[in-house]
Each structure stands twice: as C-alpha cells, then as structure tokens.
Amino acid sequence: MTRGTTLIKGGWVLPMTDREVYDGGAVLVKDGVVGAVFRAGDTLPEAETVVNATGCVVMPGLVNTHCHSPMSLFRGLADDMPLASWLNEHIFPAEAAHINPETVRAGALLSCAEMLLSGTTTVCDGYFYEGEVAEAVVETGIRGVLAHGVIDFPAPGVPDPSVNVEKAAAFVEAWKDRFSLITPSIFCHTPYTCSEKTLSAAKEACRLLGVLFQIHVAETEDEVQRLKEERGISPYQLLDDLHILDESTLLIHNVWMNNGDMDLVARRGATASHNPGSNTKLASGLCPAQALMDKGIHVGLGTDGAASNNNLDLFNEMQVTAKLHKAYSLDPVAMDAWTVLEMATREGAKAIGLGGSIGSLLPGKRADIILVDMNKPHLTPTHNPVSHLVYAASGADVRDVFVEGRQVVKEGRLLTVDVDSVMAEVNRIAAFMG
Numbered sequence: 001m002t003r004g005t006t007l008i009k010g011g012w013v014l015p016m017t018d019r020e021v022y023d024g025g026a027v028l029v030k031d032g033v034v035g036a037v038f039r040a041g042d043t044l045p046e047a048e049t050v051v052n053a054t055g056c057v058v059m060p061g062l063v064n065t066h067c068h069s070p071m072s073l074f075r076g077l078a079d080d081m082p083l084a085s086w087l088n089e090h091i092f093p094a095e096a097a098h099i100n101p102e103t104v105r106a107g108a109l110l111s112c113a114e115m116l117l118s119g120t121t122t123v124c125d126g127y128f129y130e131g132e133v134a135e136a137v138v139e140t141g142i143r144g145v146l147a148h149g150v151i152d153f154p155a156p157g158v159p160d161p162s163v164n165v166e167k168a169a170a171f172v173e174a175w176k177d178r179f180s181l182i183t184p185s186i187f188c189h190t191p192y193t194c195s196e197k198t199l200s201a202a203k204e205a206c207r208l209l210g211v212l213f214q215i216h217v218a219e220t221e222d223e224v225q226r227l228k229e230e231r232g233i234s235p236y237q238l239l240d241d242l243h244i245l246d247e248s249t250l251l252i253h254n255v256w257m258n259n260g261d262m263d264l265v266a267r268r269g270a271t272a273s274h275n276p277g278s279n280t281k282l283a284s285g286l287c288p289a290q291a292l293m294d295k296g297i298h299v300g301l302g303t304d305g306a307a308s309n310n311n312l313d314l315f316n317e318m319q320v321t322a323k324l325h326k327a328y329s330l331d332p333v334a335m336d337a338w339t340v341l342e343m344a345t346r347e348g349a350k351a352i353g354l355g356g357s358i359g360s361l362l363p364g365k366r367a368d369i370i371l372v373d374m375n376k377p378h379l380t381p382t383h384n385p386v387s388h389l390v391y392a393a394s395g396a397d398v399r400d401v402f403v404e405g406r407q408v409v410k411e412g413r414l415l416t417v418d419v420d421s422v423m424a425e426v427n428r429i430a431a432f433m434g
C-alpha cells in the first residue's frame with residue numbers, strides 16, 4: 001500500500017475523457033493527481049484511504065467559468081430589472097458604499113463555500129480587491145483563476161483609474177506561481193467602460209505576464225447597437241482591431257453575436273463563457289452557445305455573480321442550459337445532457353486555460369473530484385446517471401469533494417472553514433446595507 005493514496009471505489013465513474021460511464025469503476029488518487037481510472041472487474045490497488053462511492057457518481061469537479069465571488073453580499077438586493085438599471089442604479093452604488101477588503105473577504109468566503117458544497121472545484125473570478133478573494137480561495141481550498149478588475153472609473157481599491165492596469169498587473173505578479181490552486185488573470189469590465197488605450201494596455205500586460213485576459217462582451221442588444229451607431233463595428237471587431245482576440249482571451253456573455261463575429265472569434269481561438277442564469281434573469285437574451293461550439297470555440301458554463309443569478313450552483317446552470325436551448329430552438333435534441341456536462345467540466349477547463357490540468361479524470365491531471373449521491377428520492381431509479389446530473393440533481397446532492405487530492409467536503413460538510421461563522425459575518429455586513 002502506497003502512503004498518500006486514496007482509492008474512490010464503486011458507483012458510476014464518469015472520467016469525462018469520452019462519453020463513457022464506468023458502472024462499478026474506481027479512481028486512484030496519488031500525490032494530488034489522478035493515478036488511474038478502473039473499470040468494474042479490474043484488479044484494484046490497495047490504498048491508504050478507501051472511499052466507498054457506492055450509489056454515487058464519481059466525476060471531475062465542476063468548473064465555473066465566470067463569477068464575481070464577493071457579489072454574494074448583494075444577493076437579492078436588486079432583482080427583476082435590466083442590466084443597465086441593475087448595474088448603474090443599484091450595484092455600482094452598493095459597491096462604492098460597501099466594498100472594502102473585509103467585505104470582499106467575507107463575500108468571497110461565502111461564495112467559495114457555496115461553490116464547493118455544490119460541486120464546483122474551480123472558479124474563474126473577477127473583482128476588485130481580488131487579493132482578498134485569493135486569500136479566501138486558499139482558506140477554503142477551491143481552485144481559482146482569479147482576475148483583478150479594470151474599469152475606467154474610480155473603483156473599489158482603485159480610486160485613480162489612470163493606474164488601473166498597473167494595479168491589475170501588480171496583482172498578477174503578487175500571485176503568479178505562488179499557490180498551485182491560484183492562477184492570476186486580468187479582467188477588463190466591458191468594451192464600453194474601458195477605453196481602447198486601457199484595453200490594449202491590459203492585454204499587453206496579460207501577454208507579458210503570460211495570463212488570461214477576460215472581458216464581458218455583447219451582453220445586451222443596446223451595447224452592440226450603440227457601438228454600431230457610433231463606430232459601425234461590432235464589439236468583437238473592436239477587440240480584434242486592438243489585437244485582443246487570441247487563445248488567451250475569455251469572452252464572457254456573447255449574447256448579441258452575428259455569424260461574422262462567431263467566425264472571427266473561432267479564427268482567433270478565443271474562448272467563451274455562457275452564463276444563461278444571469279442572462280435570462282437580466283433579460284439580456286441567449287448566447288448562441290451551440291453555434292459557437294459548432295465552430296470549434298471552447299464554451300464553458302458560468303454563474304456570474306450571485307447578485308444576478310441568484311445562486312452559484314452549476315447543477316442549476318446545467319439544467320437551465322439544457323432546457324433553455326431546447327425551448328429557444330424548438331429542438332429537443334439541442335444541448336443534450338452529455339454536451340452540457342462537458343461544458344461544465346472539460347470544455348470549461350479549456351475555456352479558462354486549464355485544459356491540460358483539470359476538467360477530466362485523465363491520469364496525471366489534478367485530482368479535482370466530486371461524488372454526487374444518487375441515493376435520493378428525486379434521483380431514483382438511476383437509469384442514466386448523466387441524465388440525472390443535468391435534469392434532476394442539484395448541488396445539494398454533492399456528498400464529497402476533493403481538490404488536488406485533498407478532501408474539502410465530506411458527507412455534505414465543508415471541512416476547511418466554519419460555514420456558520422462565514423454566514424454570520426455576511427449577515428452582519430448586510431445589516432448595514434439599505
């Protein structure tokens with residue numbers, strides 16, 4: 001028996017390397033990585049720790065390709081309105097009044113707890129005081145691609161916008177190669193809140209530092225129409241003119257895209273985050289995610305912040321994705337369960353630049369693994385575990401979670417932080433909000 005090994009055995013193993021389910025399979029974890037995946041009947045090795053996964057799905061942890069983790073502080077603060085009012089009349093003022101290092105830390109801890117407990121093992125995040133988010137990520141044990149925000153207005157922690165890119169680059173330098181769970185990045189808010197100079201400088205900093213550039217783009221019809229009227233181009237053409245579209249750029253939302261935009265993005269190799277929960281709640285529209293994937297673009301699933309979703313449960317996002325695209329296209333075959341599950345795992349990992357290390361249970365990849373308990377009334381019988389994961393399960397069905405081989409959720413309880421005190425702190429902060 002090798003020390004430091006864990007054998008997760010029994011249940012339905014979904015390696016997500018192909019569209020196969022290993023009924024009665026097993027996964028060996030060694031030194032934080034996947035050692036081997038076994039089928040029923042294979043001879044299993046001995047291990048220091050054995051986890052009985054009978055009745056559970058064993059699969060890669062889910063990858064949330066777009067979040068603003070501290071925004072759980074504003075959950076339910078402003079609902080049932082369009083993006084412009086939500087952002088300008090409610091969220092920006094709330095951020096100016098309440099966002100500081102302490103509140104960011106509290107909100108981020110809460111979101112990381114919510115995500116881990118519901119099976120998300122990696123989050124791609126962007127906000128201000130992102131160093132505090134990084135501390136919360138380390139404390140909770142989730143994996144994060146963490147971006148410092150850039151916007152051409154005074155922002156929390158960046159009162160002088162003339163140094164916004166410098167600040168973001170300093171964040172990347174401070175966190176690069178420091179913790180294996182943290183990959184730093186830079187996030188430009190939108191093409192209409194960042195000047196061309198800022199966008200170019202931020203992308204140049206990303207190139208020099210070798211990190212992912214992220215941006216919200218084509219979220220509303222108004223955003224696209226205004227640019228068309230002012231400049232006669234689409235936001236994608238603008239970004240391309242600035243040499244921003246490449247394999248290390250994550251495009252977030254992509255609701256109002258035409259065929260030319262999609263071809264351009266595909267040619268450049270940029271990736272996309274599809275966030276249907278947020279886009280439907282803000283009545284922004286629906287990203288043509290299937291068309292993007294048909295053109296070879298890697299598309300992951302994101303929740304966006306909890307203030308526009310209003311939860312961070314990727315199981316919920318998977319169900320919304322599968323159903324919404326069927327209803328919109330009047331095609332019951334659209335966005336089948338396997339496709340959606342791949343978006344929430346392997347494709348999401350590729351979209352955020354971590355395709356080589358997470359997203360499937362390929363031996364050698366990081367052991368980010370979740371166990372989803374199917375022994376529940378709403379998941380019985382289990383004719384097809386893939387169907388249940390997308391159409392019937394929720395984050396509450398996640399039993400155990402491992403990140404880089406370390407168990408962070410056991411029997412539905414978070415092992416790394418005291419969730420009750422995190423909630424108490426967020427409630428204390430929320431009491432000061434109007």
Ligand SMILES: CSC[C@H]1O[C@@H](n2cnc3c(O)ncnc32)[C@H](O)[C@@H]1O
Pocket residue numbers: 068083087091092095126127128148149150151187188189190216219278304305308
């Ligand atoms: C620099 S990113 C942080 C910044 O973005 C704001 N935000 C959150 N969600 C959205 C969205 O869907 N569209 C545009 N802006 C959004 C957030 O409140 C922060 O100010």
Ligand SMILES: [Zn+2]
Pocket residue numbers: 066067068216252304305
């Ligand atoms: Zn967002």
